[in-house]
Amino acid sequence: MWPWIVMALLVAWAGMGAWQRYKPLPEGVSHAFPERLAAEVRFLADETWYGPSGERHTRRQIFDEVLAMIGQARRLVVLDMFLFNDFAGAADGQAFRPLSAEVTDALIEQKRRYPDLVAVVITDPLNTFYGGLELDHLQALREAGVRVVITDLNRLRASNPLWSGGWHLGPRWLGNGSQGGWLPNVLGPGRVSLRSYLALLNFNANHRKTLVVDHGDSWAGLVTSANPHDASSLHGNVALRFEGAAVLDLLASERPVANWSGVSLAGPMPVDNRSELPEKARLQVLTEGAIRDALLAAIETSGESDRLDIAVFYLAHREVIDALVAAKGRGVSLRVLLDPNRDAFGLDKGGIPNRPVARELHDAGIDVRWCVSRGEQCHSKLLLRRPAEPDGEAEMLLGSANFTRRNLDDLNLETSVRLVGPVETSALRDGMAFFERRWHSSPQRITSQPFEAFDDATAWQRVRYRFMEATGLSTF
Template sequence: MWPWIVTAVLVAWIAMGVWQRNKPLPEDLGQAWPERPVEEVGFLADESWFDAQGGRHLDQAIFDEMLALIGDARRLVVLDMFLFNDFAGGSEAGEFRPLTAELTDALIEQKRRHPGLEAVVISDPLNTFYGGLELDHLEALRRAGIIVVLTDLNRLRASNPLWSGLWHLGPRWLGNSAQAGWLPNALGPGRVTLRSYLALLNFNANHRKTLVVDRGEGWAGLVTSANPHDASSLHGNVALRFEGAAALDLLASERTIAAWSGVGLPSPGPLPALSNDDGARLQLLTEGAIRDALLAAIKASGEGDRLDLAVFYLSHRGVIEALKAASARGVEVRALLDLNRDAFGLEKGGIPNRPVGRELVESGIAVRWCATRGEQCHTKLLLRRPVDGGDAEMILGSANFTRRNLDNLNLETSIRLLGRADSSALGQAGAFFERRWHSSPERITSMPFEAYDDTTTWQRLRYRIMEASGLSTF
């Protein structure tokens, strides 16, 4: 009987893996919302740079703006953040900004001041190590009357189908316990169960980073690459803050995720139509629609146009091939990449950006590395500026340019802005990129590609296998 039993298990494993990889997406995922007229849009950045003596300097704006928006809310706050904890990993915690406590305190205080305020915090179950930990700040939010939603990731397609096929046949149904931990927590303090690590191997995530609040009679939204995670507080990040109908699109996109956990978000009535003089437009993008917009922007670039990207992870083969094709037809492409060297006190192997950087350089694309010393160049930004003076375009948000982030496997949110290249937000984004790209001895922001041109054949092979299989953390 044993051969039959083993065969049946293998067939079930493979069948479940195929199903989990290809099952229908939940409704409203991977959506491109309509282009909306711009109202009160602003570009924000968290930047770090180093002086000639090696001292680190920080210019940060994103979480200050987020706290200000929460402080002005009276009716509704909907916050969706991937990492929302004070875990430091292997890093020294003393140098970090206490973002988790600041955001928690701001939410609780605003709820205290305005008891009628409806506040919902959506996050990824990685924060509790998939049910293996109880976090004090999440419990404090609940006690204050704030709804805390840990996203049901089982609704997503399998990023790692080789493992997820087996996971959904057995371990998934065992649940987890925050009181039964016996293994060290790789993310921070405390003990977790084996079930926590088995859940981790699925590599699924609600990777969104968004905020929606009421703003007087209207609505404001913020989409960013930044996490309210203490050990991430030194990272470089970008954000777009906006008001108007696009904020209601953002709220609608979060309504789907909250509903998975039985939480209903309000549906405010439509705002009055706006007209603007400069023709600038905003478009909300989620999941696979981000990929489609990136590819469309790259393919729309012609000879003499400028295409700039600043990305934490660049590995998606479709995006890479599109960038190489754009360069071949005369587009000026510049890629500012993280070294993929540092991860919360641990040293990584440079994958995927080192081998991808070498591939881009071999195709004639200019590549520079962000100057980092323990922190990460965590931005996810593409900026297209036509040579003929037509509409410029910017896409930024939570999504790295990888298979997991762009191919409907993670939950992701980005925002697309179109308008004149010299308009406020687009001009600020262009200035941000130029500051990062052009380094000087007095203000070190980036390094030439040759400084870390150390890619090996083994690295290239590992990157390709990891990207294709899903057996990776990028």
């Protein structure tokens, strides 16, 4: 009987893996909201650069704005952040900004000052190592009356179906607990159970980084690539802060995720306004696969002498890479600024996927440069399109989504925003200026280095990248 039992288990494993990979998406995800008139849009950036003697310089805007937005809220705060902890991995001991404590204290203080304030924090179960840890700051938020939602990732499609088929048949139902862990926590202090690592192998994530608050009689929102994670406080990141109808779209995008845990988000619903927008800047909220569609549309509609500038932590998505190569063939001016994928909280990342991808882009004639990083990461996820015609419209796309299969193909939860408008729109100008500062390095302000600095991709790296991207057996 054993051969039949083994065969039945393998068939069940394969069948469950296929179902988890292709099951219907939960209602409300992978959505492109309407274009809205852009109101009070501001581009924000966290930047790190180096002086001629190697001294580190930083300029931080994003979480200063997050704290200010929380500090003026009276009715509602909805914060959805992927990493929200003080874990530092192997990089422990460095002088990181205590972002997790600052955000926690701001939420608790605002709830104390305004007891009727509805405050909801949505985060990824990686922060508790999938139920293997209790975090003091999350418990403090709960005790202060802040609703803490640990995202139910089982609702999502399988990023790693080779493992997830077996996971959903057995280990998933064992649950987890914060007592009795015997394995080291690779993310930080404490010990966790084997069940934490079994959950980790699914490689799913709520990777969003958003904030919605009431702002007087209106609403304000922020979408970013940055996390309130202490060890990420030196990373380079970007954000858009905005007001108006698009904020209600952002709030609507968070309702399904909160509802999975039985939390109902207050606030008005978006208005279905289909009237023709004026020829001014417009803002659009995008989630999951809709980000991929907008990204490909921006690249594929670029014509001769248009300019595309990209600054991204991970570039691996095959459709995006093919679209960039095709755009270069049409005469589009392309610049791609990449993280060398060297540093991950004190550990060596090995250069995958960016180094083999950079070689591919370079061979196609695309200009590639590397961020200068010394422990931190070039963590932005940014595309800028500038038209050749002076009276044409420019476009910016930024948010949480890296340009990878996991981030763009309805596997993670992701949120980005798309800003379209005249080139002189201030947020677009500021985004372009940010890219120029990062791209053009000088001896007094060292920010980037030429492609040759990390032109070391091996055949084995190329094979590993393609295999990892195709199967989901990866962390990117």
